[in-house]
Amino acid sequence: MDVDLIFKIAAIGILVAVLNILLSRSGREDQALMTSIAGLVVVLVIVVQEISDLFELIRELFGF
């Protein structure tokens, strides 16, 4: 759980945003939606793992 995780997520977000605009401008609305969903799933997987590590650390530290 480092600060570079935030930058990784921001990079994915910006990439998805640019791809979204690109695809929607060129008329492929459905692919734009697919791209944003894919980006969301990737980031969700990363963040959920980090959250479970954090809550496990808290649970083990405070003993509940």
Next chain:
Amino acid sequence: MEILGKAAAAAVVGSILALLLKKYTPELSLLAALAAGMAVAWMSVQVCSRVAETLRAAAEAGGVASVYTSPVMKCVGIGLVTELTAQVCRDAGQGSLASGVEVCGTFCALYVSLPLIESLLSVVGQLV
């Protein structure tokens, strides 16, 4: 003490990046803010682990039974987790979910402090 500086920097950078992403992909901006929040919480828990160990050692040295100190530590942990989750839900605009988490946290804290209440009642019973 440099943890505070690092946490503050991470929080500011995280919120700026979340703001940047909000216009194009709102859900990813929430996830960025969530990741920054978790990074800051992770740093603060690192600091807190030393405090917790010292408190536990002091409690044992002082002869205080663990029945009294462990519910307190558990309640602090439960409060921390509940507060983090509730605020994330509020950031996402789900006030009802946040209050649901807080109600659940309250009852978990109550459940954890049951042995404390029982030992208090037994002490009071002996006095009477």
